[in-house]
Amino acid sequence: xxxxxxxxxxxxxxxxxxxxxxxxxxxxxxxxxxxxxxxxxxxxxxxxxxxxxxxxxxxxxxxxxxxxxxxxxxxxxxxxxxxxxxxxxxxxxxxxxxxxxxxxxxxxxxxxxxxxxxxxxxxxxxxxxxxxxxxxxxxxxxxxxxxxxxxxxxxxxxxxxxxxxxxx
Amino acid sequence: xxxxxxxxxxxxxxxxxxxxxxxxxxxxxxxxxxxxxxxxxxxxxxxxxxxxxxxxxxxxxxxxxxxxxxxxxxxxxxxxxxxxxxxxxxxxxxxxxxxxxxxxxxxxxxxxxxxxxxxxxxxxxxxxxxxxxxxxxxxxxxxxxxxxxxxxxxxxxxxxxxxxxxxxxxxxxxxxxxxxxxxxxxxxxxxxxxxxxxxxxxxxxxxxxxxxxxxxxxxxxxxxxxxxxxxxxxxxxxxxxxxxxxxxxxxxxxxxxxxxxxxxxxxxxxxxxxxxxxxxxxxxxxxxxxxxxxxxxxxxxxxxxxxxxxxxxxxxxxxxxxxxxxxxxxxxxxxxxxxxxxxxxxxxxxxxxxxxxxxxxxxxxxxxxxxxxxxxxxxxxxxxxxxxxxxxxxxxxxxxxxxxxxxxxxxxxxxxxxxxxxxxxx
Numbered sequence: 139x140x141x142x143x144x145x146x147x148x149x150x151x152x153x154x155x156x157x158x159x160x161x162x163x164x165x166x167x168x169x170x171x172x173x174x175x176x177x178x179x180x181x182x183x184x185x186x187x188x189x190x191x192x193x194x195x196x197x198x199x200x201x202x203x204x205x206x207x208x209x210x211x212x213x214x215x216x217x218x219x220x221x222x223x224x225x226x227x228x229x230x231x232x233x234x235x236x237x238x239x240x241x242x243x244x245x246x247x248x249x250x251x252x253x254x255x256x257x258x259x260x261x262x263x264x265x266x267x268x269x270x271x272x273x274x275x276x277x278x279x280x281x282x283x284x285x286x287x288x289x290x291x292x293x294x295x296x297x298x299x300x301x302x303x304x305x306x
Numbered sequence: 307x308x309x310x311x312x313x314x315x316x317x318x319x320x321x322x323x324x325x326x327x328x329x330x331x332x333x334x335x336x337x338x339x340x341x342x343x344x345x346x347x348x349x350x351x352x353x354x355x356x357x358x359x360x361x362x363x364x365x366x367x368x369x370x371x372x373x374x375x376x377x378x379x380x381x382x383x384x385x386x387x388x389x390x391x392x393x394x395x396x397x398x399x400x401x402x403x404x405x406x407x408x409x410x411x412x413x414x415x416x417x418x419x420x421x422x423x424x425x426x427x428x429x430x431x432x433x434x435x436x437x438x439x440x441x442x443x444x445x446x447x448x449x450x451x452x453x454x455x456x457x458x459x460x461x462x463x464x465x466x467x468x469x470x471x472x473x474x475x476x477x478x479x480x481x482x483x484x485x486x487x488x489x490x491x492x493x494x495x496x497x498x499x500x501x502x503x504x505x506x507x508x509x510x511x512x513x514x515x516x517x518x519x520x521x522x523x524x525x526x527x528x529x530x531x532x533x534x535x536x537x538x539x540x541x542x543x544x545x546x547x548x549x550x551x552x553x554x555x556x557x558x559x560x561x562x563x564x565x566x567x568x569x570x571x572x573x574x575x576x577x578x579x580x581x582x583x584x585x586x587x588x589x590x591x592x593x594x595x596x597x598x599x600x601x602x603x604x605x606x607x608x609x610x611x612x613x614x615x616x617x618x619x620x621x622x623x624x625x626x627x628x629x630x631x632x633x634x635x636x637x638x639x640x641x642x643x644x645x646x647x648x649x650x651x652x653x654x655x656x657x658x659x660x661x662x663x664x665x666x667x668x669x670x671x672x673x674x675x676x677x678x679x680x681x682x683x684x685x686x687x688x689x690x691x692x693x694x695x696x697x698x699x700x701x702x703x704x705x706x707x708x709x710x711x712x713x714x715x716x717x718x719x720x721x722x723x724x725x726x727x728x729x730x731x732x
Binding site: 144145193194195197198201202205206208209210211212213214218221222225226229232233236237238239241242243245247248251255258259260261262263265266267270283286287290291293294296297 | 313314315317318319320321322324325326327328330331332335336337338339340341342343344345346347348349353392394396407408409410411412413414415418441443446447
């Protein structure tokens with residue numbers, strides 16, 4: 139019996155399987171605390187949808203759900219770093235398989251390039267983690283929060299401007 | 307109109323990076339800011355890598371005319387690759403065309419060169435290849451141009467000239483210069499006889515032993531070597547069987563067209579003049595001619611053959627043949643009018659050879675399903691066909707099944723011998 143669809147190579151299947159497994163694993167790190175059944179169901183279903191359509195906006199859902207759950211539970215121990223790595227790895231895997239249809243073989247050069255890019259993207263993770271653990275937000279001056287808020291709004295506006303379709 | 311659009315990967319990175327960090331700071335959820343920090347990097351570099359160019363994408367095939375089984379490469383041309391990091395091509399599948407990669411999807415980084423797609427037509431005819439979608443992706447997979455649809459290109463696929471060679475002579479060569487031994491006396495190499503010297507005879511033809519013995523000058527005479535007119539009549543009224551291309555089973559039309567191509571190439575190579583008559587809905591007639599350009603014309607005509615259920619067989623084969631021409635009728639001989647037309651040609655004194663190209667086209671099941679309606683119909687067709695061929699053979703037209711090299715040797719030798727026999731004209 140043929141397990142794979144004609145033309146689909148095993149590396150593509152592995153990458154798609156990672157899209158299902160990695161967000162679930164990031165949530166499973168919370169054990170022995172068991173997340174709410176609704177959250178688990180939503181993560182599994184959205185991750186499965188993402189694995190089926192890696193080039194779809196649904197991919198943001200499992201990542202946002204997992205990140206949201208950890209944020210709500212305010213866990214700042216070592217597991218946060220692992221969760222960050224898993225979520226970034228899932229994003230990189232989805233990017234790799236979204237270059238073409240399922241029958242497009244994974245290019246080894248492209249895969250190496252994205253592994254390096256993934257590692258580069260992970261650089262802020264330990265820095266922010268250490269900052270969150272070591273710095274006390276109560277000691278920060280009030281203007282810092284205002285500046286941060288303005289910066290975020292500015293970045294959102296720049297993003298909106300850049301992603302606007304070109305008009306000719 | 308095509309423009310650079312953000313990829314889902316960039317949208318995801320922006321949502322998580324900016325949204326996550328923003329909400330994290332505004333709502334005081336520092337964990338959210340930590341988890342989304344990597345996505346800020348991915349979003350920032352993705353956004354910054356937006357290309358400004360408006361590339362024009364085209365593709366071209368290395369070859370427009372091929373033989374079955376040969377291959378060509380489709381190359382992509384992009385006028386401006388500034389900011390483009392990766393190119394993906396997805397070629398549409400075409401009937402009887404193999405592609406490399408097998409499923410037509412190929413991609414590569416721009417520094418590694420633009421990806422190419424290989425096509426190899428597996429069956430003669432006109433093949434539409436090259437329809438594809440092309441997508442260009444910017445650095446960090448932030449932006450995508452396309453997919454741009456590129457239209458298909460027509461590829462003329464000439465039939466594979468099955469290895470064919472024949473050492474038999476054409477029965478009645480009547481041309482000027484060629485390889486076939488004719489009945490006329492001329493400056494060939496084949497011995498014809500010895501006669502008395504006459505003015506104008508070449509001195510090198512004098513046979514000295516006979517001249518000395520008889521006391522009078524005698525010369526050796528030889529037969530002229532001339533080319534012949536060969537007509538190929540191709541029956542394209544029906545195509546029986548399923549064609550698997552050059553790698554699989556051959557349908558009757560495959561056998562017919564490939565046999566015609568092989569015969570045409572053989573006769574043109576030996577210097578004969580070859581003509582072609584295609585009996586089909588879009589019938590074609592190529593007058594007698596010789597040389598490589600004429601061979602290309604013949605193969606091109608064969609490549610354009612299409613069968614049509616509405617095709618009506620002709621009542622007579624109007625070849626306009628000169629005396630001395632040989633007519634090869636390549637047909638599975640399933641059409642009575644075509645058999646009648648061939649019989650008329652034979653009665654008219656033309657040297658006719660019927661090349662049977664049925665092959666395994668009417669193979670019946672001898673097992674449990676032998677009484678099934680399709681099998682019965684097929685057997686009836688076969689019985690009728692055998693009867694037609696028997697009657698054609700009774701008229702003196704040889705019928706030979708096509709089996710490649712040497713198929714026509716025995717038949718042509720018999721026809722040549724028959725042509726030497728003096729005829730009594732009424």
